[in-house]
Amino acid sequence: MKTAEIKRRYLAHFEANGHTVVPSAPLPAISDPNLLFINAGMVQFVPYFLGQQKPPHARAVSVQKCLRTPDIDEVGKTSRHGTFFQMNGNFSFGDYFKEGAIPLAWDLVTRSVEAGGFGLDPERVWPTVYLDDDEAYEIWRSVGVPAERIVRRGKQDNFWSMGIPGPAGPCSELFYDRGPEYGREGGPEVDEDRYMEFWNLVFMQYDIADVRSKDEFRIVGELPAKNIDTGMGLERMASILQGVDNLYEIDEVRPILDRASELTGKRYGANPSHVASESHPDDVRLRVIADHVRTALMLIGDGVTPANEGRGYVLRRIMRRAIRAVRLLGYQDRALPELLPVARDCMAPSYPELATDFERISRYAYAEEDAFLATLRAGTTILDTAIAETKSTGGSRLSGDKAFQLHDTYGFPIDLTLEIAAEQGLAVDDEGFRRLMADQRSRAKADAKARKTGHVDLSAYRTVLDTGGPVEFTGYTETRRESR
Ligand code: ATP
Ligand code: MG
Ligand code: MG
Ligand code: MG
Numbered sequence: 001m002k003t004a005e006i007k008r009r010y011l012a013h014f015e016a017n018g019h020t021v022v023p024s025a026p027l028p029a030i031s032d033p034n035l036l037f038i039n040a041g042m043v044q045f046v047p048y049f050l051g052q053q054k055p056p057h058a059r060a061v062s063v064q065k066c067l068r069t070p071d072i073d074e075v076g077k078t079s080r081h082g083t084f085f086q087m088n089g090n091f092s093f094g095d096y097f098k099e100g101a102i103p104l105a106w107d108l109v110t111r112s113v114e115a116g117g118f119g120l121d122p123e124r125v126w127p128t129v130y131l132d133d134d135e136a137y138e139i140w141r142s143v144g145v146p147a148e149r150i151v152r153r154g155k156q157d158n159f160w161s162m163g164i165p166g167p168a169g170p171c172s173e174l175f176y177d178r179g180p181e182y183g184r185e186g187g188p189e190v191d192e193d194r195y196m197e198f199w200n201l202v203f204m205q206y207d208i209a210d211v212r213s214k215d216e217f218r219i220v221g222e223l224p225a226k227n228i229d230t231g232m233g234l235e236r237m238a239s240i241l242q243g244v245d246n247l248y249e250i251d252e253v254r255p256i257l258d259r260a261s262e263l264t265g266k267r268y269g270a271n272p273s274h275v276a277s278e279s280h281p282d283d284v285r286l287r288v289i290a291d292h293v294r295t296a297l298m299l300i301g302d303g304v305t306p307a308n309e310g311r312g313y314v315l316r317r318i319m320r321r322a323i324r325a326v327r328l329l330g331y332q333d334r335a336l337p338e339l340l341p342v343a344r345d346c347m348a349p350s351y352p353e354l355a356t357d358f359e360r361i362s363r364y365a366y367a368e369e370d371a372f373l374a375t376l377r378a379g380t381t382i383l384d385t386a387i388a389e390t391k392s393t394g395g396s397r398l399s400g401d402k403a404f405q406l407h408d409t410y411g412f413p414i415d416l417t418l419e420i421a422a423e424q425g426l427a428v429d430d431e432g433f434r435r436l437m438a439d440q441r442s443r444a445k446a447d448a449k450a451r452k453t454g455h456v457d458l459s460a461y462r463t464v465l466d467t468g469g470p471v472e473f474t475g476y477t478e479t480r481r482e483s484r
Contacts, residue, residue, distance in 0.1 A: 001113070001241040003252045004350055007063050007234060009116060010088045013108045014061035019090055022062045027084075027302040028311055034164040036311050037067035041089030042167070042204070042229040048093045049167035049204055051224035058095035063088050063234065065298060069314055072321070076287030079182075079239070079246035079276040080196055082253075083318060084295035086234040094225030101201050101228045102139045102172065109174065109199070118241060124177040126151060126187055126195055130158040130170035136203070140172070151187050155215035160202045160229075167223055168208045174199040176240055181274045193275060198240065199232040245274050248287040252346045257290035259342045264329035285325040289339070292322035297343045300361045301354050306368045319365070320372050320413065327376070336369045337362075379412030380420075387424050396425075400432020407433075408440065 011021055025044040029035040035043065041064035047053040064087045074081035092100065109125060111117025122144065128151045129136040140150050152158075161168035175188045175195040183194030204227040211217040235247040242250055248257055261268045264286075271280045279287075299315045306316040326335040340362055348355040386402045398421050406412035414433060421428050 001118075001238075003234060003238040003250055006118070006237050006241060007086070007088065007350070009118070010108070010232065010234075011061055011063070012116065014059075014090045014104070017059075017104060019059040019061040020057040022060045024062060024064045024086075027065050027067050027299060028304060032164070035162070036314060037069070038064060039066055039068050040064070040162060040229075041066070041087045041231050042091065042202070043162065045091055045093070045229070046162075046166055049223055049227050049229070050207065055093040058093055060091045060093075061089065062091075065302070067295065067299070067314075072318070075291045076248065076284040077277060077279070079193060080233070080236055082235060082247055082291050082295070084291070084298045085247075088232040088234050088237075089230050090228070091230070092228035094227060097226045097228060098136050098139055098172075098201075098203055101203075101230060102136065103143055105174065105199060105201060105230065105232075106140075106143045106145075118237065120176060120240070123149075125149075126175040126177065128153050128158055128173045128175065128188060130154075130172070133158075133170050133172070133203075136170075136172045149187070151189060153189070159215070160200060161208055161211060161214075161217065163214075164211055165209045166207070167204050167227070167229075168206050168217070169202050169204040169227075169229075171200050171202040173197050173201070178240075178274075183275060193277065196236060196240070197233075198236040200230060202229040202231075203227075204229045246276050246287070248290050252350075253290050253294060255346055256293050256339055256342050257286050259339055260286050260289040260293075260326065260329075260335070263335060263338055264326065264331040266329050282329060285329055288325045289322050289329075289335075292318045292325075293336070293339045294343045294347065296322065296365060297340060297347065297354065297361065298351075300364050301351065301357060305364050316368065317413070317415065319368055320416065323369055323372055324376070324416065324419075334366070334369055334373070336365050340365055375411050379406055379410040379416075382406060382410065383412065383417060383420055387421065387426060390426060391424075397427045397429050400429035400434075400436060403428050403433040404436040404440075407437075 015021055022044075025038055027037050029038050029043060032043065032046070038044070041062055042049070044064070045055070045060070048055040066085050066087050067083060068081075068085075069083065071081040072083055075083060090101070090104065107117070109118050109120050110122045111119070113119035125145070126149045127140045127145055129140070131152050131154055137150055137152075141147065158171050158173065159168065160171040175197050177195050179194070183191035188195040188197065205223055207220045207223055208217045209220045235250055235252070238250040238252070239245070239247045244250060247253065257268060266282045266286065268283055268286050270282070273279060296315060296319045299318070304311045304315045306312050306319065308316070323335065341358075344354050344358055354361065383406060386398060390398050398417070403414060403417045406417055407414050418428050
């Protein structure tokens with residue numbers, strides 16, 4: 001079943017059950033200063049849950065574009081984490097609670113494909129409930145799930161929050177058993193790759209604060225009403241229904257991976273394994289490229305542009321990881337002009353604005369790639385030399401000085417220095433690097449203060465202006481012609 005069809009069936013099922021279809025909010029989370037990007041379907045509904053705004057409808061359904069930067073290191077190494085993904089969700093604002101949410105989900109998941117459902121074998125579906133949530137447990141029993149397939153789990157897994165203060169609650173998740181070729185038997189507690197989580201039903205009833213981690217927070221009080229917030233990973237359901245090993249192989253992502261494979265000449269799946277964590281590094285890189293190129297497309301599509309801080313830096317980092325993965329696969333030229341149009345063709349059927357806006361999107365993307373390739377050429381040479389020197393003197397750690405110089409003079413990102421050094425078996429003097437960064441920051445602050453009071457010597461700039469005339473910045477339309 002195509003991803004678009006899964007989306008359609010989800011919306012149809014909940015619309016038939018009295019839910020209003022609400023469009024996705026854009027990826028940048030503008031409503032919440034604590035959040036850079038929307039990371040779940042419920043984010044746009046937070047004011048309804050907190051009782052700050054009256055919802056226009058008691059039931060809603062959406063397919064929300066999400067971004068989870070904390071998952072970036074999992075991409076390609078697990079079967080189920082993307083940076084960008086789509087979360088199908090149904091919501092009740094003080095309307096139905098557990099007794100409504102569980103049967104609605106169970107019906108869609110187990111109803112036959114012919115009858116409009118997803119047709120999963122009920123015997124392969126394992127629900128979890130929060131430790132003492134007997135209510136949810138009994139409802140799962142009543143829809144027909146045997147006791148041995150209902151797992152009780154603690155806060156870490158079964159108490160959901162956005163990771164920041166706000167609405168939260170105990171949850172109940174659905175896992176799908178992909179079979180023995182994917183790992184060990186025994187349920188989600190034993191193997192979360194074989195038993196893949198695909199849907200989370202959150203029983204939103206608390207307001208929390210002081211969030212330190214998944215299981216360290218303070219419950220401030222009860223929300224004005226008991227609500228439902230669910231999130232079904234669209235790509236995860238697609239990977240189940242399309243019978244593929246992971247979400248980089250579904251219809252909306254695989255063509256990008258295939259193009260990257262063609263371009264680099266690396267055959268995907270040369271050492272096939274159903275278990276993602278046993279994949280060949282080249283396969284992981286191809287998945288990273290496919291994921292990150294799609295994410296870049298979606299981010300720029302939603303108005304984010306590469307920058308050195310905030311949302312723009314997240315985009316920059318994701319793009320740079322993709323570009324570097326391409327180079328590690330042996331391809332040295334510009335790759336985005338080959339990959340981005342493929343991503344567009346995958347996603348435009350669901351998001352037509354990506355096609356109409358592609359001229360703008362691609363302009364930003366290609367300029368960023370060109371700038372980064374130039375940085376890489378300059379920085380890599382210097383880093384390689386430094387690594388060789390460190391090794392030849394028997395050192396195991398690259399100096400903080402070097403890392404700082406690369407960052408400061410060449411714009412070579414520290415995460416890349418760490419990654420390349422690690423590949424060569426070297427650590428980096430992180431502390432030294434951070435100290436130099438802090439020094440630089442306080443110097444910059446002092447400068448800014450001096451500028452405010454006028455006590456700074458600008459005469460050096462005068463000479464440049466007098467001899468060379470004004471300089472026009474052309475970086476957005478032209479790229480550096482470099483011979484290095
Ligand atoms: P996991 O434990 O697998 O990391 P999660 O518990 O962090 O997932 P939730 O916060 O419960 O995920 O989000 C709801 C649903 O969204 C998940 O059940 C899953 O289907 C989907 N999902 C979460 N993170 C990702 C991701 N990085 N890529 C794709 N789908 C995701
Ligand atoms: Mg997660
Ligand atoms: Mg989970
Ligand atoms: Mg979850």
